[in-house]
Amino acid sequence: MSDLVGKIQRLKKEKKAIILAHNYQRAEIQDIADYVGDSIELSRKAMQEKEAEIIVFSAVDFMAESAAILNPKKKVLLPTLGARCPMAQMLTTDEIKRAKALYPNAPVVLYVNTLAEAKAQCDICCTSANAVEVIRSLDAETVLFGPDRNLAEYVAEKTGKTIIPLPEWGFCPTHLLFQPEDVSILKKQHPDAAVMVHPECSSEMRKTADFVGSTSKMCVYAKNNSTKKFIVGTEEGLLHRLRKENPQKQFFTAYEGAVCPNMKLNTLDRIYASLKEEKYLVKVPQKIADKARASLERMFQVN
Numbered sequence: 001m002s003d004l005v006g007k008i009q010r011l012k013k014e015k016k017a018i019i020l021a022h023n024y025q026r027a028e029i030q031d032i033a034d035y036v037g038d039s040i041e042l043s044r045k046a047m048q049e050k051e052a053e054i055i056v057f058s059a060v061d062f063m064a065e066s067a068a069i070l071n072p073k074k075k076v077l078l079p080t081l082g083a084r085c086p087m088a089q090m091l092t093t094d095e096i097k098r099a100k101a102l103y104p105n106a107p108v109v110l111y112v113n114t115l116a117e118a119k120a121q122c123d124i125c126c127t128s129a130n131a132v133e134v135i136r137s138l139d140a141e142t143v144l145f146g147p148d149r150n151l152a153e154y155v156a157e158k159t160g161k162t163i164i165p166l167p168e169w170g171f172c173p174t175h176l177l178f179q180p181e182d183v184s185i186l187k188k189q190h191p192d193a194a195v196m197v198h199p200e201c202s203s204e205m206r207k208t209a210d211f212v213g214s215t216s217k218m219c220v221y222a223k224n225n226s227t228k229k230f231i232v233g234t235e236e237g238l239l240h241r242l243r244k245e246n247p248q249k250q251f252f253t254a255y256e257g258a259v260c261p262n263m264k265l266n267t268l269d270r271i272y273a274s275l276k277e278e279k280y281l282v283k284v285p286q287k288i289a290d291k292a293r294a295s296l297e298r299m300f301q302v303n
């Protein structure tokens with residue numbers, strides 16, 4: 001065990017802290033985390049946590065914010081202040097108000113990749129793991145959905161409902177990097193490989209896929225599938241977990257450069273500093289938190 005890992009473990013015990021890490025975190029962070037998961041799993045873990053006094057949330061802003069909203073009694077720390085998801089910044093509350101005025105009868109469903117003030121304005125949240133089920137659960141044929149345009153198109157295909165994207169062109173800059181041409185090249189090299197892609201990828205990318213799903217759903221698919229090789233269309237951090245859980249299988253990224261720079265801002269050094277100085281404390285104003293919690297809890301009732 002390295003010195004730094006030992007120091008983190010000691011501080012964690014001393015301060016009654018746990019580390020929750022997203023599937024896109026650096027390998028060395030995943031290896032010391034108490035729990036590694038996708039955004040819904042991490043939210044659920046944070047919500048249900050009883051013992052710990054501190055939750056170090058190694059991911060990006062909106063995920064740590066959801067944890068703070070769902071379990072307001074805990075100190076939730078984001079190790080890097082600048083770890084922000086650019087997609088979550090793409091939807092403003094003004095945009096939501098404008099859309100609501102245009103479509104007063106359409107419910108607003110927001111991807112958890114949004115800021116707390118946006119969540120406070122919606123009817124229900126969803127993640128990539130349950131977006132289809134959330135939309136199906138609504139008694140409405142037209143739904144306002146944001147901020148990811150690709151996920152909006154994916155749920156429209158799956159549910160047959162009219163999905164109006166909010167804003168018109170919200171996207172993830174990392175998932176935008178995947179191109180079907182790269183999958184074709186890899187498929188020529190590994191014709192027996194199964195292709196898994198995240199729904200934040202373009203529709204062209206989704207067409208190349210044997211499986212479309214959230215990061216943790218890809219882990220389940222890879223584990224349960226008898227196929228030995230997989231081409232993976234999501235941020236490269238997931239490959240560490242996939243390889244660890246399936247040492248007898250092979251995983252290839254669909255694009256070497258698919259790195260989310262925001263997720264990768266967290267390092268072991270920053271986790272240590274975060275624990276030591278109890279920074280950066282995630283705070284959400286009470287009024288906003290209460291409304292955002294209601295939107296998140298409605299999601300948990302669906303699935």
Ligand code: 13P
Nearest residue numbers: 038039040127128214215
């Ligand atoms: P997951 O919920 O699938 O982990 O996705 C979160 C995310 O930010 C994808 O880019």
Ligand code: SF4
Nearest residue numbers: 085086087172174260
């Ligand atoms: Fe945001 Fe994309 Fe990074 Fe996910 S991969 S946190 S959507 S920028």
